[in-house]
Amino acid sequence: MTATDPALTALASSWSALSVLHGRIEAHIERALQAGHDLSVREYSLLDVLSRQHDGEGGHLQMKQVADAVVLSQSATTRLVTRLEDRGLLTRYLCPTDRRGIYTNVTEAGLGLLEQARPTNEAALREALDEAAQNSELAPLVEAVETLRVPA
Template sequence: MTATAPALTALAHGWCALSLLHGRIESHLEHALQTGHGLSVREYSLLDVLSRQHDGEGGHLQMKQVADAVVLSQSATTRLVTRLEDRGLLSRYLCPTDRRGIYTNVSEEGLRLLEQARPTNEAALREALAEAAEDPQLAPLVRTVEAIRTPAAVAAA
């Protein structure tokens, strides 16, 4: 296959469109969250992921799992956790069954901030998608994103 083959070109164009959509959404979210709540997109994502932990079997995430969930390296995730811990939004503690494991929980202050930021995140996401839907190159991707439903949303419908 050559660099100018139609399939490769279509694939490259698709990837560029997806990357463009992601960039636009992330930029819109970043501005809204920073302005409204002093949170970056990554900080919001980390608080959101950690807020869903529970005390049951397998309910707490190890740092590798957290890093995977927020799409950062383990070292970047650790630095992010430290920044949020310094702000009083997270706390770390040793795993009660494995002293080598360290868990991270969202503090009460972190949960309050997250709950305040959720509507902002949702509104900014809707705005970014509405703007992107106006672009013919991005409109099919927006429709796909909007069609993706969580199992809970499907069950409720």
């Protein structure tokens, strides 16, 4: 295969379309969350992931797991947690069974903000997908996103 191979060119074109779709959706949601709730997409995602923790076996995520869930480096995740902790939306504490581990919980204020922001996030996502569906290059990707069922 060469760099001008039609299969590689088609793959690169598909990847580019997926990247454009992601960028448009994220930018649309970012504007809506910032305007309505003073939250970034990353902050919203972090609050959402952490709000799904539970007290049972394996119910709390360690920082590496949180970083993987929000698709950030561990250092970027730690900085994000610190920002939200400074705003009173998160708290950190040592893991009771492993003093090297640090857990993070969403505070009542964080849960309240998340619940207020969730409809904004969902509406902005819907708007961004509807807008992208009007573009013939992005429409098949929008259809794939809308029909994809990810296990919980």
